[in-house]
Amino acid sequence: MSNAIPAGYKPQTSETLPDYLAIKLPAAIKLGGTPDQWQVTEVGDGNLNMVFIVKGLAKTIVVKQALPWLRAGGEGWPLSLTRAGFEYNALCHEAQFAGHKLVPEVYFYDQEMALFAMEYLTPHVILRKELIAGKKFTNLAYDVGTFIARTLFHTSDIGMPADKKKALTAKFALNHELCKITEDLIFTEPYYPAERNNWTSPQLDADVKKVWNDTQMIQVAMRYKFKFMTEAQALLHGDLHSGSIMVTQSDTKIIDPEFGFMGPMAFDIGNYIGNLLLAFFSRPGWDATAQACEEYQHWLIGQMEETWSVFVTHFRQLWNQKTQGEAWPVEIYQQCPDNDLAHDAREIAQDQFFETLFEDTLVNAGMEMNRRIIGFAGVADFKLIDDADLRAQCERRALAMARELIVNASLFENISSVGQFVLKGKYEY
Amino acid sequence: MSNAIPAGYKPQTSETLPDYLAIKLPAAIKLGGTPDQWQVTEVGDGNLNMVFIVKGLAKTIVVKQALPWLRAGGEGWPLSLTRAGFEYNALCHEAQFAGHKLVPEVYFYDQEMALFAMEYLTPHVILRKELIAGKKFTNLAYDVGTFIARTLFHTSDIGMPADKKKALTAKFALNHELCKITEDLIFTEPYYPAERNNWTSPQLDADVKKVWNDTQMIQVAMRYKFKFMTEAQALLHGDLHSGSIMVTQSDTKIIDPEFGFMGPMAFDIGNYIGNLLLAFFSRPGWDATAQACEEYQHWLIGQMEETWSVFVTHFRQLWNQKTQGEAWPVEIYQQCPDNDLAHDAREIAQDQFFETLFEDTLVNAGMEMNRRIIGFAGVADFKLIDDADLRAQCERRALAMARELIVNASLFENISSVGQFVLKGKYEY
Numbered sequence: 001m002s003n004a005i006p007a008g009y010k011p012q013t014s015e016t017l018p019d020y021l022a023i024k025l026p027a028a029i030k031l032g033g034t035p036d037q038w039q040v041t042e043v044g045d046g047n048l049n050m051v052f053i054v055k056g057l058a059k060t061i062v063v064k065q066a067l068p069w070l071r072a073g074g075e076g077w078p079l080s081l082t083r084a085g086f087e088y089n090a091l092c093h094e095a096q097f098a099g100h101k102l103v104p105e106v107y108f109y110d111q112e113m114a115l116f117a118m119e120y121l122t123p124h125v126i127l128r129k130e131l132i133a134g135k136k137f138t139n140l141a142y143d144v145g146t147f148i149a150r151t152l153f154h155t156s157d158i159g160m161p162a163d164k165k166k167a168l169t170a171k172f173a174l175n176h177e178l179c180k181i182t183e184d185l186i187f188t189e190p191y192y193p194a195e196r197n198n199w200t201s202p203q204l205d206a207d208v209k210k211v212w213n214d215t216q217m218i219q220v221a222m223r224y225k226f227k228f229m230t231e232a233q234a235l236l237h238g239d240l241h242s243g244s245i246m247v248t249q250s251d252t253k254i255i256d257p258e259f260g261f262m263g264p265m266a267f268d269i270g271n272y273i274g275n276l277l278l279a280f281f282s283r284p285g286w287d288a289t290a291q292a293c294e295e296y297q298h299w300l301i302g303q304m305e306e307t308w309s310v311f312v313t314h315f316r317q318l319w320n321q322k323t324q325g326e327a328w329p330v331e332i333y334q335q336c337p338d339n340d341l342a343h344d345a346r347e348i349a350q351d352q353f354f355e356t357l358f359e360d361t362l363v364n365a366g367m368e369m370n371r372r373i374i375g376f377a378g379v380a381d382f383k384l385i386d387d388a389d390l391r392a393q394c395e396r397r398a399l400a401m402a403r404e405l406i407v408n409a410s411l412f413e414n415i416s417s418v419g420q421f422v423l424k425g426k427y428e429y
Numbered sequence: 430m431s432n433a434i435p436a437g438y439k440p441q442t443s444e445t446l447p448d449y450l451a452i453k454l455p456a457a458i459k460l461g462g463t464p465d466q467w468q469v470t471e472v473g474d475g476n477l478n479m480v481f482i483v484k485g486l487a488k489t490i491v492v493k494q495a496l497p498w499l500r501a502g503g504e505g506w507p508l509s510l511t512r513a514g515f516e517y518n519a520l521c522h523e524a525q526f527a528g529h530k531l532v533p534e535v536y537f538y539d540q541e542m543a544l545f546a547m548e549y550l551t552p553h554v555i556l557r558k559e560l561i562a563g564k565k566f567t568n569l570a571y572d573v574g575t576f577i578a579r580t581l582f583h584t585s586d587i588g589m590p591a592d593k594k595k596a597l598t599a600k601f602a603l604n605h606e607l608c609k610i611t612e613d614l615i616f617t618e619p620y621y622p623a624e625r626n627n628w629t630s631p632q633l634d635a636d637v638k639k640v641w642n643d644t645q646m647i648q649v650a651m652r653y654k655f656k657f658m659t660e661a662q663a664l665l666h667g668d669l670h671s672g673s674i675m676v677t678q679s680d681t682k683i684i685d686p687e688f689g690f691m692g693p694m695a696f697d698i699g700n701y702i703g704n705l706l707l708a709f710f711s712r713p714g715w716d717a718t719a720q721a722c723e724e725y726q727h728w729l730i731g732q733m734e735e736t737w738s739v740f741v742t743h744f745r746q747l748w749n750q751k752t753q754g755e756a757w758p759v760e761i762y763q764q765c766p767d768n769d770l771a772h773d774a775r776e777i778a779q780d781q782f783f784e785t786l787f788e789d790t791l792v793n794a795g796m797e798m799n800r801r802i803i804g805f806a807g808v809a810d811f812k813l814i815d816d817a818d819l820r821a822q823c824e825r826r827a828l829a830m831a832r833e834l835i836v837n838a839s840l841f842e843n844i845s846s847v848g849q850f851v852l853k854g855k856y857e858y
Contacts, residue, residue: 157658162612166605169661173599176592183591183755192761215774218761222778226756229586230662232598326612327655332621332647345644349651 005068005081008112012065014040017052021063025117029107031056048083048258053120060122061107065115066258070181079177081114083258086175088116090260093168093235094147097154102147104253121253124246131242131279132286132381134296141303143252144245144272145310152265153318155235157327165262169232172261179229179261182238186371187225191218196376203392207399208374220406221370224363231264240268241275241368241379266357269311270364274402276304277365278372278381280422281398285385301419308361308415316350359409362418366405369398400427434497434510437541441494443469446481450492454546458536460485477512477687482549489551490536494544495687499610508606510543512687515604517545519689522597522664523576526583531576533682550682553675560671560708561715561810563725570732572681573674573701574739581694582747584664586756594691598661601690608658608690611667615796616654619803620647628803629811632821636828637803649835650799653792660693669697670704670797670808695786698740699793703831705733706794707801707810709851710827714814730848737790737844745779788838791847795834798827829856 012020018035025031031038033056044051048070052063066084070077088109095103104119130137153159155168189197192212199208211217237244238259246253280300287293323330333346372379373395382398385391404427405418412418421427441449447464454460460467462485473480477499481492495513499506517538524532533548559566582588584597618626621641628637640646666673667688675682709729716722752759762775801808802824811827814820833856834847841847850856 157655162609162658163605165658166602166608170599170602173595173602176595179595180591180755188755188758188760194760215777219774219778219781222757222761223781226586229591229594229756231659232661233659326609326617327658328651329617331617331623332651345648348644349648352648352652 006112006114009068009081009114011067012050012052012063012113012115014042014052017054017063020113021054021117024108024110026108029061029117030058031061032058048079054117060120061117062104062120063115063117065113083175083178084114084116085109085111086172086178086260087256087258089171090235090237090257091116091118093155093260094151094237094254094257098147098150098254102143102252102254104255121246121255124248124251124253126243127245127247128242128275128279128380130247131300132282132384134286134292136296136299137247137249137252139250140247140252141306142310144254145307146314147252147254148240148268148272148307149311149314149318151237152234152268153315155262156233156265157325158319159322159325161324162326168235169262172235173232175259175261178238178259179263182259183225183229185376186367187221187228189376190371190374191221194375197374198376198378199374200382200388200392200395203388204373204395204399207396211370211374211399214403217403217406220363221367224360224367227264227360228267232262233265234262235260236263236265236268238263238268240271242272242279243379264360264364266360266364269308269357270361270366271368272307273304273361274365274368274372275379276300276307277401277422278369278379278398281394281401282381282385283394285382285387285390285394297423301423305415305419308358312354316354319350320346358412358415362405362409362412366402366409369402369405373399373402397425397427403427435541435543438497438510438543440496441479441481441492441542441544443471443481446483446492449542450483450546453537453539454490455537458490458546459487460490461487477508483546489549490546491533491549492544492546494542512604512607513543513545514538514540515601515607515689516685516687518600519664519666519686520545520547522584522689523580523666523683523686527576527579527683531572531681531683533684550675550684553677553680553682555672556674556676557671557704557708557809559676560729561711561813563715563721565725565728566676566678566681568679569676569681570735571739573683574736575743576681576683577669577697577701577736578740578743578747580666581663581697582744584691585662585694586754587748588751588754590753591755597664598691601664602661604688604690607667607688608692611688612654612658614805615800616650616657618805619800620650623804625805626803627805627807629817629821629824632817633802633824633828636825640799640803640828640832643832646832646835649792650796653789653796656693656789657696661691662694663691664689665692665694665697667692667697669700671701671708672808693789693793695789695793698737698786699790699795700797701736702733702790703794703797703801704808705729705736706830706851707798707808707827710823710830711808711810711814712823714811714816714819714823726852730852734844734848737787741783745783748779749775787841787844791834791838791841795831795838798831798834802828802831826854826856832856 017040018038022035037057039055041053042050043053050065050067054061054063066081068078068081070079088106091103091106104121107117109116157165237254237257238261239256244254244256246255280297283293283297287296328349382391382395385394401422446469447467451464466486468484470482471479472482479494479496483490483492495510497507497510499508517535520532520535533550536546538545586594666683666686667690668685673683673685675684709726712722712726716725757778811820811824830851
């Protein structure tokens with residue numbers, strides 16, 4: 001995949017798309033009616049792409065096309081079209097391991113046009129919107145926890161043969177442009193006076209300055225930047241926040257893995273947990289009463305705890321049943337003459353693995369919180385709170401918690417301790 | 430690069446090589462005389478390749494060709510030819526960063542023939558041979574320490590731009606077959622009754638069984654296997670033992686990087702230190718007197734300490750001068766408004782980095798020692814000791830030290846503590 005714009009590439013519009021699809025859409029996907037009867041709406045609200053909903057008489061699909069620049073940044077921030085291919089490939093791998101219950105189906109991919117067509121999700125709504133609205137979802141923690149467990153396990157050296165895993169590493173190492181966005185926006189810019197930073201000013205000015213002078217936190221942040229750049233543990237979604245999840249009361253779909261690459265497992269889990277905590281701290285801006293706020297905050301903490309525990313349970317189960325994957329290999333842990341010893345040893349190995357992963361997850365959660373408050377790309381949970389003083393108050397508490405997670409990650413015994421700590425609110429920054 | 434044998438591939442022999450070279454050798458490399466006057470000797474004593482010395486009237490060169498199987502394993506252990514390309518590429522990168530003072534020059538590479546021609550090193554001798562003979566080399570520690578520092582620094586995210594580093598990761602992730610040899614022979618087989626294991630029997634039978642039941646050590650070994658498989662920190666040599674180094678009294682050349690890939694820095698350093706320690710423990714099999722033994726052992730410990738300290742000093746210096754490389758970025762550590770703070774912070778970041786690296790290095794050294802005594806590929810330092818009882822005695826002490834390094838790595842304060850511990854010999858297994 002080259003960074004040059006392919007000769008046949010042209011940005012689609014609502015007008016050009018039907019004729020293009022009439023030629024390109026696989027015969028099995030029948031929209032119904034003729035192209036002039038298809039209604040096209042451009043709905044992209046993300047930063048990187050054009051997203052069209054194409055409604056035929058019988059069926060509706062979504063078409064996503066990469067633009068040769070970062071959309072939010074305008075033409076001044078060029079970005080190669082290859083990311084459509086990485087997203088397409090990541091969606092395929094995720095579907096292979098987590099299934100279409102959790103991942104939308106892709107109908108076709110056109111490399112030259114940096115475009116793919118996929119399942120239209122209805123009546124799904126972006127999770128972040130629903131969290132802001134204070135809605136609850138019964139299956140959410142189970143679905144997200146199993147998605148993370150399955151995609152990470154099966155693309156790691158624990159669950160995948162070494163040669164296949166290294167082929168994934170090779171393929172996704174080329175997604176360096178999107179990795180760099182993460183490296184810059186999450187792991188670097190919030191920690192110094194970078195131009196693109198964007199916080200609630202002047203209310204948080206002093207707090208942000210404090211971050212820039214917090215050598216202790218910055219040292220941890222930089223160690224985790226290095227880990228992000230070097231630990232090729234599993235195929236990450238790479239952007240697993242509440243804006244990359246669509247939900248109904250009974251269904252959960254994980255979308256938008258264009259940041260997919262082989263990285264540290266803790267990044268995906270930490271990203272999601274960080275966003276649950278951002279939602280938590282934004283509640284005073286959204287709930288009408290203190291009681292409603294407290295009640296929903298408890299639900300969010302429950303989500304954090306359940307997602308982690310579903311993840312661990314599911315990952316451990318896959319590990320116990322594994323027949324391949326050369327890390328913690330079956331020769332040593334499953335086929336040892338003394339089976340009880342092997343069983344104990346495996347459990348201890350897993351405990352050690354999850355202990356490290358837990359600490360790394362907390363740090364990554366804190367990093368996500370910091371960057372959403374200080375860095376370039378904020379979250380609606382805070383940004384849409386109109387009262388800037390109230391917003392800053394919420395954000396200040398989130399920053400304080402983020403610091404705890406980054407600097408004192410090793411002091412939290414388990415996910416419940418984190419939940420209790422957040423609920424007790426005993427942190428100052 | 431594909432795993433299939435290219436149509437034009439054919440194993441060269443001493444008879445066919447001159448005619449092949451007459452056509453392929455770049456004009457600038459003038460062997461002198463006519464092809465029928467060139468003397469060809471096959472000298473490969475490694476496991477993986479054919480190595481020819483081609484002596485013309487004016488100049489001598491070395492030609493190395495990969496065979497489609499692992500040489501020591503015979504045709505029953507197939508191995509793809511692509512490794513010649515990885516070795517060629519690794520040699521080029523190493524020369525770029527460490528210079529031709531430390532890395533042999535390559536004249537040309539023929540992908541189809543899985544062959545390259547390179548500088549003939551004379552009067553260089555393989556370091557392992559010289560260590561067995563009890564020879565000392567003034568520049569060795571400095572040369573090896575700077576080689577490791579330069580190649581690792583400049584191919585890591587600390588010293589190389591992120592996109593270029595990820596391109597290296599992508600390229601070398603495809604060297605999975607040689608990685609698997611390491612994963613199997615170093616990180617797995619010594620820790621269970623694998624068929625290929627090969628130890629001094631029956632003398633060490635009980636010791637080896639102890640290793641297989643040493644759950645505590647095996648857990649650490651498996652964590653480091655995972656690190657080896659996932660930590661894409663820098664372009665490793667991948668096989669940096671005393672058999673991959675050629676020396677004269679004044680010159681050091683690092684050869685044979687066919688195991689090159691993006692892995693944990695501690696692996697290369699640990700490998701080399703592990704081999705110095707193997708040499709240390711083999712001395713009773715080689716030295717005529719206790720005094721000679723002690724004296725040479727002290728020299729070896731000095732080599733270990735100096736190599737590490739040269740490495741750290743040199744790596745730190747490169748880091749202090751860095752202008753690129755997005756880990757521990759200059760924006761935060763060099764261009765901060767308060768320069769003194771930035772300087773202190775950088776030093777602390779480096780201290781933390783080297784602390785982790787040191788612990789990981791010791792574990793990797795221990796892993797190398799174990800595998801050379803228990804696993805498939807032994808070392809001449811021990812194997813050539815004819816008296817099996819004496820050999821086993823040496824090996825037993827090496828195993829005990831290896832266990833200390835693996836299980837108690839974090840207890841060693843610095844490299845001198847390791848040296849003192851080895852010299853005091855207070856370890857039992």
